[in-house]
Amino acid sequence: MEQVAMFKLDEKETWRRVEERLESARLYKQFGFIRRESKITPSYSPRFHGNTFAISKPSEDIAIWNVDREEQLQREYEQVIKAVSRLSHIQRQIVEKRYLQDEDVTDIYVYTDLHMSERNYYYAKAKALYRLAFALRLETYEDAT
Known part of the structure; x- marks a missing residue:
């Protein structure tokens, strides 16, 4: 009988x-959503293709x-x-201080601010990020082939 291989x-x-x-969450919290705007001035460029009979509606598309995009963000x-x-x-403190604060901070700042050793900080950070990966369904697996 063949053994079932687990996903790596x-x-x-x-x-x-x-x-x-x-x-992305930090930037959305900091700036909100920045809307696209349609061009008012035409840009003349040669178009080298056949007729597609498709009607372009740039204002509606935008x-x-x-x-x-705003709903998705x-x-x-x-x-x-x-x-x-x-x-x-x-773990919540690490993620909030490192990734969700307004300014971009470094790891060394976070673990000194939390009075943690470097080793304990990186262990807790790794656990937090993997838990977030599974909670947000962002985990990826290597191909078994």
């Missing part, structure tokens, strides 16, 4: 995706994109805040 977590990609989502921000609130106290 791609740690680097998972870590990158969680940090990217946290950075309006739809603005509404959809709001939903992602709320998911991040909800997931962070469910972490343990020290």
Whole structure:
């Protein structure tokens, strides 16, 4: 009988995706949503393709994109805040200070501010980010092939 192979977590990609989502949440909290605007002046450029008979509606496309993107960012921000609130106290402090504050701070600032050793800080940070990855469904797995 063949043994079932477990999926192996791609740690680097998972870590990158969680940090990217946290950075996106921080920027949304800090700046809000910046809407796209349509161009008023025409840009003349040669178009080398056949007729597609598609009607271009740039103002409508931009309006739809603005509404959809704002809803998506709001939903992602709320998911991040909800997931962070469910972490343990020290993990929540690490994530909030390192990723969700208004200014970009370094790890050394955070672990000295929290009166932690470097080793304990990185252990708690790794646990927090992996818990967030699973809570936000951002984990990625390596191919088994």
